[in-house]
Amino acid sequence: MLDVLMLSIPRIAPVRPQAAMGILKALCMQENKTSATIDFNKEFFLELTKTHTADAKEIDEYFITNHVTLSEQAKETYKIWLESCVNKVLDCPAKILVVSIFSWQSQRFAYDFLSILRELFTGEIIVGGQGLENRQNMSSHWTPTAEFAELLLKEKLIDWYLKGESEETFPKFLRGERDLPGLNCNGVVILEDCNKIPISNFSDFDLTSYQNGFVGGVLPIESCRGCVRACVFCEMSGEHGAYRHKDGARLGQELIHYYETYGVKHYYFHDDLINGDLIDFDKFLDEILNYYKEHDLPNRTFSFSGYWIVRSKKQFNEHSFEKLYRAGGNTLVTGVETGSDRLRKVMKKGFINTDLEFTLEQISKFGMKFYFMLISGLPGETLTDFEETLESLTRWQKYVATGAIIGINLGTTATIEQGTAIYNNYKKFNLVGFNNARPTGINWMSTETPELDYRERVRRRVLVQEHVVKLGYPLWKGDDHLKIILDQYKQNIEVWEA
Amino acid sequence: MDLSLQFTFNNHFRTPTVTIGLDNMVLYQGDVTDEFNFTVDLSAGQHRLWIEHYGKQLQETDQHNDCHVQIDQIRFDGVNLDQLDYCKLTHRGQFCPKYTESYVSSCRDSNIDLPKYISPNHYLGHNGVWHLDFSSPALLWIITEQNPSGMHLEDTIFSTSSNVLSEIKDFFKLQ
Numbered sequence: 001m002l003d004v005l006m007l008s009i010p011r012i013a014p015v016r017p018q019a020a021m022g023i024l025k026a027l028c029m030q031e032n033k034t035s036a037t038i039d040f041n042k043e044f045f046l047e048l049t050k051t052h053t054a055d056a057k058e059i060d061e062y063f064i065t066n067h068v069t070l071s072e073q074a075k076e077t078y079k080i081w082l083e084s085c086v087n088k089v090l091d092c093p094a095k096i097l098v099v100s101i102f103s104w105q106s107q108r109f110a111y112d113f114l115s116i117l118r119e120l121f122t123g124e125i126i127v128g129g130q131g132l133e134n135r136q137n138m139s140s141h142w143t144p145t146a147e148f149a150e151l152l153l154k155e156k157l158i159d160w161y162l163k164g165e166s167e168e169t170f171p172k173f174l175r176g177e178r179d180l181p182g183l184n185c186n187g188v189v190i191l192e193d194c195n196k197i198p199i200s201n202f203s204d205f206d207l208t209s210y211q212n213g214f215v216g217g218v219l220p221i222e223s224c225r226g227c228v229r230a231c232v233f234c235e236m237s238g239e240h241g242a243y244r245h246k247d248g249a250r251l252g253q254e255l256i257h258y259y260e261t262y263g264v265k266h267y268y269f270h271d272d273l274i275n276g277d278l279i280d281f282d283k284f285l286d287e288i289l290n291y292y293k294e295h296d297l298p299n300r301t302f303s304f305s306g307y308w309i310v311r312s313k314k315q316f317n318e319h320s321f322e323k324l325y326r327a328g329g330n331t332l333v334t335g336v337e338t339g340s341d342r343l344r345k346v347m348k349k350g351f352i353n354t355d356l357e358f359t360l361e362q363i364s365k366f367g368m369k370f371y372f373m374l375i376s377g378l379p380g381e382t383l384t385d386f387e388e389t390l391e392s393l394t395r396w397q398k399y400v401a402t403g404a405i406i407g408i409n410l411g412t413t414a415t416i417e418q419g420t421a422i423y424n425n426y427k428k429f430n431l432v433g434f435n436n437a438r439p440t441g442i443n444w445m446s447t448e449t450p451e452l453d454y455r456e457r458v459r460r461r462v463l464v465q466e467h468v469v470k471l472g473y474p475l476w477k478g479d480d481h482l483k484i485i486l487d488q489y490k491q492n493i494e495v496w497e498a
Numbered sequence: 499m500d501l502s503l504q505f506t507f508n509n510h511f512r513t514p515t516v517t518i519g520l521d522n523m524v525l526y527q528g529d530v531t532d533e534f535n536f537t538v539d540l541s542a543g544q545h546r547l548w549i550e551h552y553g554k555q556l557q558e559t560d561q562h563n564d565c566h567v568q569i570d571q572i573r574f575d576g577v578n579l580d581q582l583d584y585c586k587l588t589h590r591g592q593f594c595p596k597y598t599e600s601y602v603s604s605c606r607d608s609n610i611d612l613p614k615y616i617s618p619n620h621y622l623g624h625n626g627v628w629h630l631d632f633s634s635p636a637l638l639w640i641i642t643e644q645n646p647s648g649m650h651l652e653d654t655i656f657s658t659s660s661n662v663l664s665e666i667k668d669f670f671k672l673q
C-alpha cells in the first residue's frame with residue numbers, strides 16, 4: 001500500500017504537469033513516504049475529449065458555469081468516466097489521498113468525484129490548493145474562509161483541508177501531526193523563505209505526453225511568492241504576503257537540475273512574476289549562460305516563460321533583453337490591463353505605454369513572445385480611457401504582425417475581490433455596492449463613472465473582443481470568459497434587475 | 499501604409515532604372531538606390547505593388563556583369579514580408595520579363611519554352627515587371643497570411659468563437 005496517492009484533477013490547461021504535484025512528491029520523498037500521482041486532468045483533456053468529444057465539451061462547460069446542467073447523454077458519459085477515475089484510485093490503495101483543487105474550475109469535478117469515492121476509500125482524504133475558496137478570482141490561501149473546503153468537510157467528503165502555503169505543514173501532516181496551522185482551519189499560512197521550497201520531483205509523470213508543442217515537454221518552475229507591485233485591483237498585493245524570492249543562482253541550478261534529471265529544456269514559471277528582483281533575475285540569467293558556456297551548449301538551449309512586469313528602459317535596457325534572449329527567454333506574460341496611462345496610474349500598475357512599447361520593440365527584435373491581459377470596465381474607466389485602449393490595440397497590432405504578440409486575454413470584466421486595495425478602500429475609489437452591501441464581485445458601481453454598470457462593462461468587453469478579432473490578435477479563452485460573464489450575471493441577476 | 503523597399507544592383511554599365519508603383523500610382527521612376535521609403539494612403543481591399551526594371555540594353559551583360567536589380571527586402575508598415583522562413587510573402591510575387599526578340603529567337607532555336615512569369619523571383623535581370631498582390635490593411639494581410647504567432651486555438655480549451663459572442667450580445671441586447 002502506498003503512503004500517499006496524489007490527484008491532479010480538471011480543470012487546468014493540459015500543457016504540463018501541475019506544479020504542486022512535483023512539490024508534494026518531493027515532500028513525500030523527504031519524509032520517506034511512498035507516493036504516486038494520477039493526472040485525471042490530462043486524461044480528461046487528452047483522452048475523454050477525443051473519445052467523447054461532444055459530451056466532453058459539455059462537461060467542460062459544466063465545470064466553469066454554475067447555471068449549466070448536463071444533457072442525459074453527457075451525464076452518462078460523465079458518470080462512467082467518474083467511476084473509472086474512482087476505480088483507478090481504488091486500484092492504487094493508499095493511506096492518504098491528496099486532491100489538488102487548483103482553482104474554482106476544479107470544484108465541480110472535485111465534488112462529484114469525492115461524492116462517489118468517499119464511501120469506497122478507507123484512507124484519509126486531504127485537499128489543498130487555491131480552489132478551496134468559492135470566489136472565482138481569489139486564492140484560498142489568503143481568503144478568510146475556505147468556503148468550498150468547509151462544504152466538503154461538512155458533507156464528510158474529506159477528512160482534511162490544508163490551507164495556505166504548505167511546504168512546512170504538509171511534511172508535518174505526513175508525520176502524523178494534526179494540530180497544524182491551516183489544517184481544517186482558516187487563517188493565513190505563509191512560507192517565509194522561498195529557498196525552502198524543495199526541488200520538485202516529476203518522476204511520476206510522462207513529461208512528453210502533455211499538449212504544448214515543445215519537444216521533450218515543459219516543466220513548471222517557481223521563482224517567488226507574492227508580488228513586488230501593489231496594483232489596486234489585485235489581491236496579491238494585499239494578501240499574498242510580502243514578496244519573497246529564491247536566490248537567483250539557486251534558481252538557475254534548480255532549472256539545470258531538471259534538465260539534467262529529466263532532459264527537459266522548456267520551462268514555465270508559474271509564479272506572480274519572474275523579474276520582481278532584477279538583481280536576482282540577472283544572477284539567474286548568468287547561471288544559465290555560464291552553464292551553456294561550461295558545457296559548450298548554444299545560447300537558448302533552454303527556453304523559459306512566465307509572468308513579467310513591464311519595466312522602464314532605464315531598469316531593463318536593450319542589453320538586458322539581449323541577455324534574457326540568450327539565456328532562453330521565450331514568452332513573457334503581462335497584465336497590461338488598459339491602454340490608458342491615466343487609468344493604469346490609478347490602478348498603480350507602475351508603467352506607461354512608452355515602457356510597454358519599448359518592451360514590445362525589444363521582444364520583437366529578439367524574436368521572443370508576449371502574451372497579455374486586459375480588463376474591461378475597470379473601476380473609474382471613462383469612455384476616453386476605453387477609446388485609448390482601442391487605439392492602443394490598433395497601435396500594437398504591428399507586434400501581432402511580427403509574431404511578438406502571441407496572445408491576448410480579455411478576462412471577464414473587472415471584479416472587486418476581497419483583499420484588494422479597491423475592496424479595502426472602496427470609498428476612496430468612489431465605489432458603492434447594492435442593498436447596503438459593500439462593493440464586491442461584479443456587484444459594484446463607481447460614482448465617478450455612473451454609466452459604467454454591468455451591461456456597459458460587458459458592452460465594452462464585447463467591443464474590445466470584436467476589435468482585437470478584427471485586428472487579427474490571437475484571442476485566448478474568449479468563449480470561456482464570455483460564458484463566465486453570463487454565468488456571473490445570472491448568479492447576480494436579482495441584484496442587477498432590481 | 500508605410501512601404502519600404504531595399505535593393506542591391508549591378509552598376510557596372512550604369513545604374514539600373516526602375517519604376518515603382520502601387521496600383522495606378524507611380525511612386526518613383528529613375529535610377530535604383532539601396533532603399534526607398536514611401537507613405538501611401540490605401541483604401542481597404544486588393545492592391546498591387548509593382549516594380550518595373552526598364553531601359554536595360556542588349557549589350558549590358560558580359561561574362562561577369564549583368565545589369566540587374568535584386569529585391570532584397572520589402573516591408574509593409576515596418577514588417578518584413580519575409581520574416582518567416584516558412585512563409586515568405588515576397589515569394590508570391592511574379593516577375594513578367596519583357597524578353598528581347600533576339601533572346602526569344604535564340605531560346606526558340608534551342609527548344610526552350612520561355613515562361614510568362616517567374617515566381618518566386620527577386621532577380622530582375624530582364625526588363626520587365628515584378629508584382630505582388632496584397633490586401634489592405636497590410637498588417638492584417640500579413641497576420642492572416644502568415645499567422646506569425648503560430649497559434650491555432652480553434653477546438654482547444656482556449657478557443658474563441660463568434661457564436662458565444664452572439665449569445666452574449668443577444669442576452670445583453672448589445673446589437
